Amino acid sequence: xxxxxxxxxxxxxxxxxxxxxxxxxxxxxxxxxxxxxxxxxxxxxxxxxxxxxxxxxxxxxxxxxxxxxxxxxxxxxxxxxxxxxxxxxxxxxxxxxxxxxxxxxxxxxxxxxxxxxxxxxxxxxxxxxxxxxxxxxxxxxxxxxxxxxxxxxxxxxxxxxxxxxxxxxxxxxxxxxxxxxxxxxxxxxxxxxxxxxxxxxxxxxxxxxxxxxxxxxxxxxxxxxxxxxxxxxxxxxxxxxxxxxxxxxxxxxxxxxxxxxxxxxxxxxxxxxxxxxxxxxxxxxxxxxxxxxxxxxxxxxxxxxxxxxxxxxxxxxxxxxxxxxxxxxxxxxxxxxx
Numbered sequence: 592x593x594x595x596x597x598x599x600x601x602x603x604x605x606x607x608x609x610x611x612x613x614x615x616x617x618x619x620x621x622x623x624x625x626x627x628x629x630x631x632x633x634x635x636x637x638x639x640x641x642x643x644x645x646x647x648x649x650x651x652x653x654x655x656x657x658x659x660x661x662x663x664x665x666x667x668x669x670x671x672x673x674x675x676x677x678x679x680x681x682x683x684x685x686x687x688x689x690x691x692x693x694x695x696x697x698x699x700x701x702x703x704x705x706x707x708x709x710x711x712x713x714x715x716x717x718x719x720x721x722x723x724x725x726x727x728x729x730x731x732x733x734x735x736x737x738x739x740x741x742x743x744x745x746x747x748x749x750x751x752x753x754x755x756x757x758x759x760x761x762x763x764x765x766x767x768x769x770x771x772x773x774x775x776x777x778x779x780x781x782x783x784x785x786x787x788x789x790x791x792x793x794x795x796x797x798x799x800x801x802x803x804x805x806x807x808x809x810x811x812x813x814x815x816x817x818x819x820x821x822x823x824x825x826x827x828x829x830x831x832x833x834x835x836x837x838x839x840x841x842x843x844x845x846x847x848x849x850x851x852x853x854x855x856x857x858x859x860x861x862x863x864x865x866x867x868x869x870x871x872x873x874x875x876x877x878x879x880x881x882x883x884x885x886x887x888x889x890x891x892x893x894x895x896x897x898x899x900x901x902x903x904x905x906x907x908x909x910x911x912x913x914x915x916x917x918x919x920x921x922x923x924x925x926x927x928x929x
Contacts, residue, residue, distance in 0.1 A: 796810065
């Protein structure tokens with residue numbers, strides 16, 4: 592996996608991210624049916640309305656998007672539509688699975704990042720050090736803003752994100768922009784407020800924890816409602832709405848998503864787990880057709896597990912590891928001290 596260090600103004604960090612992803616965006620992403628669908632919607636009423644909301648609420652993130660487009664050598668309207676894919680299109684090729692548990696010292700949050708198989712080798716772990724703002728590290732896709740995968744920021748906030756295929760996507764801010772904005776939070780309460788109080792279009796699930804904060808949250812946020820669930824027991828989420836408060840929300844649940852949630856329930860019956868146990872769960876292939884750890888070239892959702900992150904939070908720090916195909920030795924690791 593590539594390692595990026597992005598520094599400077601919002602435009603500059605976006606431009607650097609775009610330059611990194613240019614070849615994969617131009618040659619691979621633009622060849623997908625999903626890109627063609629979003630590109631056709633770039634001048635739609637919904638997309639134009641989202642652009643106006645972003646420019647109003649998050650002008651610095653809009654500058655990141657402009658820089659991203661410049662680095663990709665692509666029109667800003669096209670790049671913005673691609674970053675609104677989960678808001679414009681009912682079902683996208685993003686999956687992901689997360690497990691989390693409280694520990695005596697804090698929490699463990701682990702996450703499988705599932706995306707287009709053809710992008711294996713084209714993604715990166717980015718360390719973003721803006722000239723004015725919160726520093727963070729996150730997994731990044733070519734052509735996309737930071738924030739909608741897994742991340743930890745300088746205040747010890749861990750944020751992992753799962754796709755939700757919500758049927759109703761009302762007028763509001765794009766979900767990837769809100770996810771990026773949440774990386775600027777200094778507290779869990781601030782991150783939750785960003786994700787749940789502003790008008791939004793598409794839906795996401797977030798698992799949130801912070802070093803030094805004894806709380807652990809599962810947040811399901813849609814354009815119509817949100818649910819903030821404090822966690823007290825070991826928990827798993829496989830990218831569809833499962834909170835009882837949102838049971839009436841219409842959504843697409845793929846066969847893989849349903850199977851992964853069912854398997855998580857079986858594995859979590861054993862109780863709490865440590866970091867090794869979290870990676871073992873996320874490497875599970877008990878269901879050969881629809882496993883938690885996804886590597887099949889013919890995956891029915893067009894998704895493979897591209898990376899797995901494990902965050903161990905204590906009162907003072909976050910220890911993190913990122914695994915790829917080797918499920919025993921991390922490819923990258925680090926720490927954040929508050």
